Amino acid sequence: MADKTAGDPSKDLQEYDIFRDSFKYFKKKKPPPDLSTVVELSTSDSPEVERISVLQPSLPPIRGLQPWQDWKVFCHKHMPGFFYIRNPFLSGYQEYWIRRCIQDFPCKPNLCNLDAHIELSDGDNIWELSQSSDTLSSQDKTLVDRLRWVTLGYHHNWDTKLYTADRHSPFPADLDYVSRYLVDVLGLSASFKAEAAIINYYHMDSTLAPHSDHSEFNLEAPLVSFSFGQSAIMLMGTTTKADEPVPVFLHSGDIVVMSGASRLAYHAVPRIISTAARLLPWSKAEKPHSEKGTCSHHEQISTSDSKNVGGRDWSQCDSSAGDDTLLKPFINSELPQNSESQLEWFKNINSYIDESVKNSNFELFHKYLQQIRINMNVRQVFKPGETFQDT
Numbered sequence: 001m002a003d004k005t006a007g008d009p010s011k012d013l014q015e016y017d018i019f020r021d022s023f024k025y026f027k028k029k030k031p032p033p034d035l036s037t038v039v040e041l042s043t044s045d046s047p048e049v050e051r052i053s054v055l056q057p058s059l060p061p062i063r064g065l066q067p068w069q070d071w072k073v074f075c076h077k078h079m080p081g082f083f084y085i086r087n088p089f090l091s092g093y094q095e096y097w098i099r100r101c102i103q104d105f106p107c108k109p110n111l112c113n114l115d116a117h118i119e120l121s122d123g124d125n126i127w128e129l130s131q132s133s134d135t136l137s138s139q140d141k142t143l144v145d146r147l148r149w150v151t152l153g154y155h156h157n158w159d160t161k162l163y164t165a166d167r168h169s170p171f172p173a174d175l176d177y178v179s180r181y182l183v184d185v186l187g188l189s190a191s192f193k194a195e196a197a198i199i200n201y202y203h204m205d206s207t208l209a210p211h212s213d214h215s216e217f218n219l220e221a222p223l224v225s226f227s228f229g230q231s232a233i234m235l236m237g238t239t240t241k242a243d244e245p246v247p248v249f250l251h252s253g254d255i256v257v258m259s260g261a262s263r264l265a266y267h268a269v270p271r272i273i274s275t276a277a278r279l280l281p282w283s284k285a286e287k288p289h290s291e292k293g294t295c296s297h298h299e300q301i302s303t304s305d306s307k308n309v310g311g312r313d314w315s316q317c318d319s320s321a322g323d324d325t326l327l328k329p330f331i332n333s334e335l336p337q338n339s340e341s342q343l344e345w346f347k348n349i350n351s352y353i354d355e356s357v358k359n360s361n362f363e364l365f366h367k368y369l370q371q372i373r374i375n376m377n378v379r380q381v382f383k384p385g386e387t388f389q390d391t
């Protein structure tokens with residue numbers, strides 16, 4: 001790329017913000033950018049991209065992921081500590097997380113951008129309010145369209161850029177566990193604990209400006225980022241904006257982990273890429289993996305009786321009927337601390353995920369994702385064993 005500092009003596013080459021130029025280039029509508037330089041990490045034949053093998057994890061896998069041996073994990077020479085996992089979800093199981101992001105996570109006690117405009121109470125469900133046309137005003141119908149972000153766990157304060165003890169709600173155990181599992185498979189940290197997350201809901205014209213994530217007290221713990229729905233271009237840089245970032249494509253199901261030198265690297269999302277419905281993972285009207293009669297690796301660790309989870313008879317539970325409110329205490333609580341309760345929780349969550357995926361109708365979620373990209377961005381806030389008293 002041409003030296004953009006040429007002819008501008010006021011700009012020191014070291015300080016020149018090449019990242020911003022790249023962001024503007026990929027954001028531009030007219031003329032649209034040339035996407036041929038955007039790296040498709042899973043198919044790239046560039047010598048800078050390397051597929052790596054992962055390690056046998058110490059944790060058992062949560063339901064819905066392909067066996068870790070089959071994961072396609074890539075690194076890039078210019079982004080040490082950056083890992084890209086090409087959609088490791090079993091067919092049909094991305095929907096579990098998509099539903100969590102659209103239907104569950106925007107509910108109280110979590111915070112979202114709509115709090116500035118309307119008073120949401122316990123039990124209000126933005127997705128359901130947006131669906132029911134007869135009882136509510138037309139403004140309610142657009143609530144889900146106005147959703148831009150949700151925060152979980154320690155709620156990131158956008159103004160102060162701080163986490164504080166008083167802005168905290170329980171971090172959902174399933175998201176904590178799946179993040180720990182991912183970090184474990186990559187061999188990054190035995191003590192990872194998800195304590196905060198930002199869920200971003202991108203519209204087709206949304207962008208995320210160049211930034212680095214440094215509000216956490218623990219800046220060594222990796223950052224885990226999940227993409228669902230429409231594709232995006234992510235610009236991945238270094239710790240200085242004077243370095244040109246690498247543009248990479250992110251698609252539905254892809255997971256990025258930023259660790260080591262990449263943990264504090266500048267990154268941005270300059271563009272959402274319209275992805276034809278036929279190219280989205282669910283276009284083939286796929287059934288959950290287990291329904292295809294395949295005995296997969298993950299089934300070896302399933303020990304629970306799916307009919308009796310959390311004291312409920314699951315054979316009576318059709319979550320498509322929206323009758324899963326009784327499960328909220330189970331799915332919205334933190335991961336149990338002691339290992340016996342954690343094992344019990346683990347059996348229950350696996351059955352819950354299976355049932356939730358098999359019994360739900362995801363058509364409306366798929367429709368929503370024809371225009372939306374969701375990103376779940378998970379962080380550990382504290383060093384192991386520390387809390388606010390220790391900072």
Ligand SMILES: O=C(O)CCC(=O)C(=O)O
Pocket residue numbers: 198200208213225227234250267268269375377
């Ligand atoms: O949307 C993405 O892929 C990145 C999101 C991000 O960087 C953030 O929330 O800090």
